[in-house]
Amino acid sequence: MGASxxxxxxxxxxxxxxxxxxxxxxxxxxxxxxxxxxxxxxxAMQEHSEVDMDLPVVDDAPTRIxxxxxxxxxxxxxxxxxxxxxxxxxxxxxxxxxxxxxxxFQPCFDELQAKVxxxxxxxxEGRLYLLGHTEIPYGVVVGAMNRLRLAGVENVxxxxxxxxxxxxxxxx
Numbered sequence: 001m002g003a004s005x006x007x008x009x010x011x012x013x014x015x016x017x018x019x020x021x022x023x024x025x026x027x028x029x030x031x032x033x034x035x036x037x038x039x040x041x042x043x044a045m046q047e048h049s050e051v052d053m054d055l056p057v058v059d060d061a062p063t064r065i066x067x068x069x070x071x072x073x074x075x076x077x078x079x080x081x082x083x084x085x086x087x088x089x090x091x092x093x094x095x096x097x098x099x100x101x102x103x104x105f106q107p108c109f110d111e112l113q114a115k116v117x118x119x120x121x122x123x124x125e126g127r128l129y130l131l132g133h134t135e136i137p138y139g140v141v142v143g144a145m146n147r148l149r150l151a152g153v154e155n156v157x158x159x160x161x162x163x164x165x166x167x168x169x170x171x172x
Contacts, residue, residue, distance in 0.1 A: 073122060074159065075148075076131040081140060083112060090115055093140065105140060109147045116151035123152055131159040 076084045081093035093108035116122055128148060132141045148156050 072127060072129055072157075073125065074129045074131055075144075077133055077136055077140065077144065079133045079135050081108075081136060083144070085119075103143075105143055109143050112144060113147040113151045116148060116153060126153055127155040127157070128153050129157045129159050 073085060075090070078084070081097055082089060083091040083093065091108055091112045093105055096104045096108050122128060130141065130145065130148075132144075145156050
């Protein structure tokens with residue numbers, strides 16, 4: 001890509017320059033394409049962001065453990081958003097259910113964190129299993145798990161299939 005300058009002094013020098021005009025044209029075309037397709041992708045992702053899922057409930061799983069036989073601490077959250085450790089009530093988040101705002105359960109989570117920080121057994125073991133009712137908001141369970149971690153409980157396990165346990169207790 002050399003070009004002669006054609007100077008009149010008799011010496012020929014070469015200029016090396018890249019013509020960037022085609023590159024700028026390509027970049028502008030790509031910019032327009034991305035500007036058009038990005039909002040379309042955002043709308044398509046919003047339409048398909050929810051996943052409705054019914055997990056199978058296994059009645060005769062070989063790894064099924066009775067909750068009464070476990071010596072670990074189990075924190076349960078019932079349908080009224082009341083937190084229990086075993087049968088002992090810990091925190092009641094029910095009054096905050098109807099409040100508006102980005103985080104209506106903040107005072108409840110603050111109280112939960114304070115009580116967990118003052119629970120000697122939880123601080124020594126650093127392990128807890130969380131059993132949430134199937135009808136409670138997902139944000140309550142996630143918020144509780146976060147506050148448990150902030151309170152010093154490093155290992156938080158989830159108890160699965162609580163609906164099977166609830167169904168059996170109603171039948172027997």
